[in-house]
Amino acid sequence: MLRYILLRGVLALAVAFTVSLAAFLLLNVATDPARAIAGEDATPEVVQTIRVRYGLDQPMPVRYAQWLGGVVQGDFGESYYWHKPVAELVAERAGVTIALALAAMAVTILIAIPLGVLAALNPNSWIDRTALGVAVSAQAVPNFWLGLIMIILFSVTFPIFPVSGDATWMHFVLPAFVLGATSVPAVMRLTRTGLIEVMGADYIRTARSKGYSGASLLWRHALRNALLPVISVLAVQLGQKFGGSVITESIFALNGLGRLALESILGADIPTVQMLIFVFAIVFVVMNLLADILNAALDPRIRIG
Amino acid sequence: MAPLLEIRNLSVSLELPNARLHAVRGATVSLDRGQTLGIVGESGSGKSMTALALMRLLPRGAEVNLDRLAFDSQDLTAVPDAVFAREILGRRMAMIFQEPMTSLNPVYTIGRQLTEASVRQGVLSAKVAHQRAIALLDRTGIPDPAGRMSQYPHQLSGGQRQRVMIAMALMMEPELLIADEPTTALDVTVQAQILELLAGLQCEMGMAMILISHDLAVVSEHTDRVAVMYGGEMIEEGRAAEVMAAAKHPYTQALLKAIPRMDGPPVKLAAIPGTVPSTTSIPKACIFASRCDFVRDVCRSGRPPVQGSDEHWRRCILGETELATQRQASPVAAMVRKAVEASTAPVIEARDIVQVFQSRRGLFGPKKEIRAVDGVNLTLKRGETLALVGESGSGKSTLARVMLGLSLPTSGSVLMRGKTLGGMSPRERAALVQPVFQDPYSSLNPRRTLAEIIVRPLELRGDGNSQTRLARVREVMDMVRLPQRLIHNYPAQLSGGQRQRVAIARALVTSPEALVCDEPTSALDVSVQAQILNLLTDLQANLGLSCLVITHDMGVVHQIANRVAVMLKGKLVEEGSTDAVLNHSSHEYTRTLLAAAPRFRAEETRLEFSGHE
């Protein structure tokens, strides 16, 4: 068991480093951080002083080596804009993104799974068709557009929810719905096909022959097997959501990692981007590992083999 | 006393995407307490559907209508589903299924699955249920029953899982046990034990049993009465011994002649031509008319009447006397089996083949080594049919793949015409040996037409142009007796038998010297198996092919093989001519294999068992 986790850990680090190297190259090529920090009306002298101040005048490999050296000792360097250690910056904002991710996951689960189960229990009925209709249309709605419409409807026309910011839980309702809605189709479809397949399996027929029927059959025998693949998909999606949704967070002005990523990428705040990517890669692989472990815990065939 | 179970005129129709399939029409059956009824028929005959209708386990969209369904003289049609599920299913009627590998819930322990139904319905307390489960597991012959309770289904073998299924069915001591092809997926030796077990339990618990199978031999040994089904209708029913000895319906007769018999010299099998008609519309004529040898105009105009006594009736217009005369009229041509001289040149030689596989138990378990083939020497001589016999896990398929050159052995070598397989180019090897696989549905590329499939090996060798190749394809299709008009059809449009013929045609197109057939007929119905076996013997005679046939069915060995090799756990335990091995085998394992194979003891009825009647 330990060997397996160690292997995945090494994979996580390898992925994190390759991705951060790629990001470092892309960023340096795309924009000149010094000019981004200096802003619009900066004279060349100002740009030069900034370049010296942040050591941007050294060649790229040297700067990457410095950054790497720091990372090994846990120091991810200082943000050019925020003048504070990036680790602190990420820690501050991680809370908002985690809350949003969990809320969005709750929205997905509360909508997708019941819908999927109902659709599977009576295939080709009107519930099935509406469930598929919801899935198809939710998949077709651009989430940035959905966000704007939500603000127009529920913050301005009917001022129920606050427009932006992340102070109270009320601030998270609309963003969670928008972020959650994007992954409803996939989860709903997976639940539906999974349950339909399980309901046709031999061991369900055996259970029926022992007198199980209706709700007890569903809860005791069918659901547990049907939801196995769904759980690993949810874990992976949660991993992606921990990476922060760039669009949802910027539309609702939530101070999460997503918005931080967007601004630091557009503003070429390299240390912040590096750390964010590093964190995203690690979180992503860890969530994959978690999905595997969860699967093994729930499915004896994998655990005991 | 009133029969335990009475079914009259049961019809089942299933909903297909674009039609309704009338799977069962007018099934009438009755069963007394403690009695065993066998329902036999080929695939698609509706035998399973009848049982599922009884247990109300039909798939969604199925329709059942019947005149009378009484269980212990209680009219079941009046019982609503919920009450039926709670009071009848599991407590008074139980069922075991064909596929042990998938019939148990993979995520729950054996113990829980055994006890949960009885505890939930309050029939037994948890403690009593637990003890009863262990007792039943022990009775069904599972080693260390207490330990098994906490294990999961995937940790048990096929045979053990079937025993668990039987224990589970008997937890609440049902009065009727329905066994739907209980042993089809198991090895011959295990099959015999399970059938013995079922018979024993039935006597002990005085249960009535319905045994559904496609294997006439199994049914003839283990049932009191037998009903023969074809195309969704019951065409003959009577006492088992009588039906087997003097079948009164042409289909049953043809079926009995299509089964390779172990007693007496090999006989040319009577294959039934054509395929089972589709029952998407209710047929007006006799269902067997399209394939019957004695068909008359009247058979095609109306449904044949039921003739014969309650003891033994059949649905056919032929009178008692006409049938009897027909039976003698068709003499059975004995086949002579050439003995193979030791001196003939070898075609394929396998020298001390060892094949080891690595497998990891579970995601985190340690790596384990499995020696599938452990030092085997085998030679296939020119013009002979060598049968390689063994149970699942004996390594016979692995050896076959090695001799085909599809996988390189861990050690040892395979020679063809003196040259090692490894040294040969794939194209050279293709000219020497070709495979025929077991499952007709996965041996042909669904996306290609027949022409493309059969011509492919020629294209790969690149000899001749498209005309010569097409001619060769047509020639080979005639050889395997495939109608030319099918040349542009897709595999999905053919029957199992036809597909296996295409596979053989593909193997023959490069005119190889040897064929390696891995269980060529075990996935086919008896009547279709007879066609393929006859084809193989004819081809071998006409083309002088040497065939290596892998099988677990002693009947097939007896029918077509000149020599036999028996494998057990990766080792060759016995090798010799068919007569030597079958009649006075030297190895104890071969003897158990032969004993386990179901045979037609036409005369020995089941009287000694049913003494208690």
Next chain:
Amino acid sequence: MIKLKRAVGSTLFAITLSLSLSTAPAFAKKADDTLRVAMAEEILNLDYNYTTKREYIILAQMTDASLFDVDPKTQEIVPSVASGYKFIDDKTLDVTLRTDVKFHDGSVLNAEDVAYTYNWIIDPKSESNATGIIGRWLDRVEVTGANTLRFHMKAVYPLALRDMAQRIMLRKKDTYNPGGVVNKNAMAQKVNGTGPYKVTSFKPGQEVVLERFDGFFGPKPAIKKIIVRNIPDIGTQQAELMAGGVDWMFNVPLDLAQSLGATPIAKHLSGPDLRVSFVVLDAAGYTDPKGPLTKVEVRRAINYALNRGEMAKFLIGGSAEGIHTACHPAQFGCDQKSVDYPYNPAKAKEMLKAAGYPNGFPLDLWAYREKPVAEAVAADLTAAGIKVNLRYVKLESLDQARANKQISAYIGTWGSGGTADTAAIARIHFSDETDRNLSGDAQLNKDVLAAEQTNDENKRRELYTKAVGRIADQAYWAPLFTYSANYLVSPELNFPLDSDGLPRLQNASWK
């Protein structure tokens, strides 16, 4: 049928509009005397000595006072922390300080503090954003008395007082290197300024709360408390304005300002701005030595092709107007008599044919600011036959491409830092020290630098007239228009609009 559809359609939009606009600000701001201000740029550092962006200038106006100040009406330099000044000769300046200037922490400002601030800024170790600007003309500062200082200048520089007024924020002695240890971010999170407002709470990137500083030596501001909120998304800013979370928005796009201004929610103010927009052409041929832009007729044709008037009127609105000089008409020395190329697309096509490009030529036009302006310029040039490939990028990407000499033409803007003097735009664009100079005109370079080395007003005016005339004649640029600053403010707020376009929140008051 159409009538029905039309009726239904319009009602739908009418409902959403009226409903959304009827929610007047929930509570009158006057009650809690707090002005909530929205800014798109995230305020991350309170110390203007280490920042440059416009939002930081607005903030510094409130938190800090400097030696001099610019009179909003007359744009003249007036004494502020300094009570008076006298030029001993054209390179030394004596300044006397007021004695009643207090820092926010209550301590009194003295000559030592001022000297320390200036000497620290010009010391390269400070790496301050102002080091380059001040270091060019100031040698050192010497304390000559309890509240008198002497400034020794390296060279004659007419804009010295303006720089002192707008660039250097005064700090207590040893703020940045207490005990010799350099701490550039000393004032980043908690600024100890001398201005009319002091910072009571600061959440970087989210919010800055300022309250009136009673110890301020100058006129007390009318509003007790100002909260600066960072809201990056313009849509969200509007929603906050409507929901009452914000009372003042600046840099508002024209259409939005006009639409929202027409509702009871907010008032649309539009004031003058020193910022100008222009198209810089690669006359020197950095991208293509023999390219079309090196020919003056082509550059003049481009000037004729652009409909400056319409762009100013429809895309910027307010006091914006087309210009034909490489400077803002209100800036000293910006001679309006230089040659003009009134909009004449036919003439432009003709000149292009004459210059040897009958069916135009491909041109990469870079832009970063207002997208409608970029598309309008691109459309006008396409109409004149030039095959424009519009490259709309981030500012820093454009700067980088220009530094690598990859840009043949780009639409630029310059705010001159609110300085009404041509020097503030000429040197940065036409001297040889900058990569923005695509004219390749040596003589022009000399004139522009010379105009900054003399205090003689007439001499400077004469030099600038020559330079501006030269630029117009050689059409190194295609000047476009001046900007107008659009604000959306709560109807209850009095907000003065000054001619240099610099918003001065400290002068705001309730109606």
Next chain:
Amino acid sequence: MNIGIEPNLTAAEEPAPLTPRQIMRRRARKHRSLMIGAGIILVLAFIALFAPLLAPHDPFVQSLGKRMLPPVWVQGGNWDYLLGTDQNGRDYLSRLIYGAQVSMVIGIGAATIGLLIGVTLGVLAGYFGGWVDHAVSFLLTAQLALPGLLLAMALVFIIGPSVWVVIGIIGVLHWTYYLVVTRSATQRIRQLDFVAAASASGATSRQIIWHEILPNLISQIIVIFTFELGIAILAEASLSFLGVGIQPPTPSWGLMIAEGKAMMFYRPWLVILPGICLFVLVIGANLMGDGLRDITAPEGRN
């Protein structure tokens, strides 16, 4: 009793069952959502193809005087510009029509690039397994971890903004769905006997992949392609919304939504209209995808 010879093969009365393709066509006609989806896609493809003829005005011609005209059903609108004009006074309806062109081209282009990368890697990983499989899954994890936005922004700057760059970017970011499906399908097909038969008759790996495995993947690949079409179109819209996608003055629905965002409270149609167009196009693609999957599923699986 005829011995083993089949004289009277009487299958003649029974019509030979339909070829798989006929079965699919018959099912397709009856599959409502497939018809609707295909209908929408055809109409939009028609609009995209004949945009120059259909559009009332040239989408690039500006008339600054007539900026921000409302659509005809709102007072102040005029009939020359049915859906009003945008910030630069260009006809909004024409830009929407040309926007269809951009979205379709990008959708199809990106989905194809994704297909080429994903299927190749999927088949290789599925067929050869071992280290190829590990390398591909490492690439998969790394690609999922790298934020697409960064890649888009950098490429748009380095190579310069053109429709092809955007297609390339989105294509490179969206091959994972193809990979996962083709990899497991290839692994499944590889076990089937007709692959063993092919290698027994001397086919090389390449021939087996090309002749035996790929034909069986085509129906699944088509299904994924239609879904990816929708996803790619949305991806372009998001990139353009963030300003790193399609560059002005090319009309793109995502860009139009971004431009309309500032005025969404006063001129909501600037945001709503392109949003609806995107929604209709993508829902058409998804309905078609669902339909194709239903009618190909049964054959696909055996």
